[in-house]
Amino acid sequence: xxxxxxxxxxxxxxxxxxxxxxxxxxxxxxxxxxxxxxxxxxxxxxxxxxxxxxxxxxxxxxxxxxxxxxxxxxxxxxxxxxxxxxxxxxxxxxxxxxxxxxxxxxxxxxxxxxxxxxxxxxxxxxxxxxxxxxxxxxxxxxxxxxxxxxxxxxxxxxxxxxxxxxxxxxxxxxxxxxxxxxxxxxxxxxxxxxxxxxxxxxxxxxxxxxxxxxxxxxx
Amino acid sequence: xxxxxxxxxxxxxxxxxxxxxxxxxxxxxxxxxxxxxxxxxxxxxxxxxxxxxxxxxxxxxxxxxxxxxxxxxxxxxxxxxxxxxxxxxxxxxxxxxxxxxxxxxxxxxxxxxxxxxxxxxxxxxxxxxxxxxxxxxxxxxxxxxxxxxxxxxxxxxxxxxxxxxxxxxxxxxxxxxxxxxxxxxxxxxxxxxxxxxxxxxxxxxxxxxxxxxxxxxxxxxxxxxxxx
Numbered sequence: 390x391x392x393x394x395x396x397x398x399x400x401x402x403x404x405x406x407x408x409x410x411x412x413x414x415x416x417x418x419x420x421x422x423x424x425x426x427x428x429x430x431x432x433x434x435x436x437x438x439x440x441x442x443x444x445x446x447x448x449x450x451x452x453x454x455x456x457x458x459x460x461x462x463x464x465x466x467x468x469x470x471x472x473x474x475x476x477x478x479x480x481x482x483x484x485x486x487x488x489x490x491x492x493x494x495x496x497x498x499x500x501x502x503x504x505x506x507x508x509x510x511x512x513x514x515x516x517x518x519x520x521x522x523x524x525x526x527x528x529x530x531x532x533x534x535x536x537x538x539x540x541x542x543x544x545x546x547x548x549x550x551x552x553x554x555x556x557x558x559x560x561x562x563x564x565x566x567x568x569x570x571x572x573x574x575x576x577x578x579x580x581x582x583x584x585x586x587x588x589x590x591x592x593x594x595x596x597x598x599x600x601x602x603x604x605x606x607x608x
Numbered sequence: 609x610x611x612x613x614x615x616x617x618x619x620x621x622x623x624x625x626x627x628x629x630x631x632x633x634x635x636x637x638x639x640x641x642x643x644x645x646x647x648x649x650x651x652x653x654x655x656x657x658x659x660x661x662x663x664x665x666x667x668x669x670x671x672x673x674x675x676x677x678x679x680x681x682x683x684x685x686x687x688x689x690x691x692x693x694x695x696x697x698x699x700x701x702x703x704x705x706x707x708x709x710x711x712x713x714x715x716x717x718x719x720x721x722x723x724x725x726x727x728x729x730x731x732x733x734x735x736x737x738x739x740x741x742x743x744x745x746x747x748x749x750x751x752x753x754x755x756x757x758x759x760x761x762x763x764x765x766x767x768x769x770x771x772x773x774x775x776x777x778x779x780x781x782x783x784x785x786x787x788x789x790x791x792x793x794x795x796x797x798x799x800x801x802x803x804x805x806x807x808x809x810x811x812x813x814x815x816x817x818x819x820x821x822x823x824x825x826x827x828x829x830x831x832x833x834x835x836x
Contacts, residue, residue, distance in 0.1 A: 395760070395817075396617065396757070396758040396817050399617065399618040399695070400617060400618070400696065400697075400757035400758045400817045400818055401817075402757070402758065402760075402817040402818075417799055417800030417801075418800035418801060418822070420769075420771055420789060420801055421770070421771050421774045421815065421817070421819075422762060422768065422770045422771065422774060422815055423768075423769045423789070424768060424769070425766075425768055425769050425806060426767075427769075427790065428790040429789045429790030429791075429792075429795050429796060429799055429801065430790065430792070430795050430799075431794070431795040431796075431797075431800075450800060452798045452799055452800065454795075454799040454800070454801070456790075467760075467815075467817075469757075469774075469817055469818055469819075470818075471818075471819070471822035471823055471825065471826040472818075472823055472826055472827075473695065473757060473818055473823065597826065597827060597830060598830055600827070601827050601830030601831055602830070604827075605830075605832050608831070608832060608833070608834045
């Protein structure tokens with residue numbers, strides 16, 4: 390399988406070449422174009438009850454798609470995400486990464502996807518009640534609204550709410566006010582997330598709520 | 609006429625250099641800046657297009673402006689810059705007697721000898737998520753189209769699937785029907801792909817990397833209602 394990301398940072402999309410008998414696992418609705426020879430099978434994302442719980446409480450899709458090349462030739466497809474922004478193709482080699490539910494786009498079959506309860510800290514900080522944890526061997530595609538920057542956390546780092554896209558599992562998230570009570574309200578930063586530990590974080594340079602509240606002024 | 613694209617693909621503008629007495633026709637509202645010796649003449653029809661007010665009304669359904677602006681350089685050459693409302697790419701199309709169908713809303717401008725017609729492509733467009741009317745370009749010359757996101761082309765010989773909301777333009781020789789992604793309707797619907805466009809024939813399709821409809825659905829929950 391060959392995965393190429395084009396259009397970064399503003400309008401990223403992924404071009405995927407599937408070899409005979411290969412398949413790609415994607416988020417619901419991610420396909421933009423594909424050869425008509427590729428078949429699609431929608432599968433329940435985990436068990437039925439678990440899937441329903443995640444759909445109604447985590448805002449996630451109930452189904453996950455398998456795009457299969459059943460022909461004897463290479464077949465091409467392209468994937469995209471609903472928002473403009475960047476895509477990252479990360480190759481897992483046994484380790485685990487946590488993703489925000491909306492960040493997941495696609496992965497190779499060797500990658501295990503599980504949805505986990507992310508805790509109320511994550512919910513309050515605007516990152517959702519659930520997180521997706523990807524592990525195993527293979528490439529994972531994830532995306533964001535805006536550019537994606539990878540940063541190394543040593544000890545701790547403060548991240549504004551709504552900007553965390555992915556993080557290493559050994560990191561702990563805590564919620565706090567950005568400064569004192571008064572400055573937290575007046576600085577426009579309000580609540581922030583304190584990321585504690587040693588590991589990597591992937592941050593998005595924009596957030597959708599911020600963009601929406603800017604547009605809202607014109608209504 | 610010399611057309612070049614700047615600031616692509618994120619926020620593309622088209623720079624058009626016109627020789628003396630040369631004209632370019634653009635959709636109403638597309639002009640960003642121009643030399644002071646460029647004249648604007650506004651009509652409800654393209655120079656070579658048929659119809660009058662009715663074709664203007666049809667263009668509303670094609671999500672285009674009723675009016676066309678014709679820009680002509682007088683007393684020497686002139687330059688004009690064109691832009692669009694959505695962030696994204698533009699593409700210059702060469703017409704050499706062939707026909708190209710452009711998604712309503714994606715037409716930006718065309719040179720004088722390009723014929724422009726708003727065409728109805730059947731009730732399938734009610735379900736396809738594309739606009740009901742398409743802009744049919746024919747004749748000789750250049751045209752500029754725009755998109756939400758990056759424009760990339762796919763050369764089809766046989767069949768190809770394009771998800772609704774990602775078609776910008778396609779050449780004659782191709783035709784599309786509404787279909788399913790993969791072999792089963794059930795998977796296509798459960799998998800969130802729903803109805804897709806299946807192209808058949810031979811020719812080029814220009815696709816946009818992003819769908820403005822999908823982005824709209826994503827941002828709507830965060831928008832507040834209009835104050836009345």
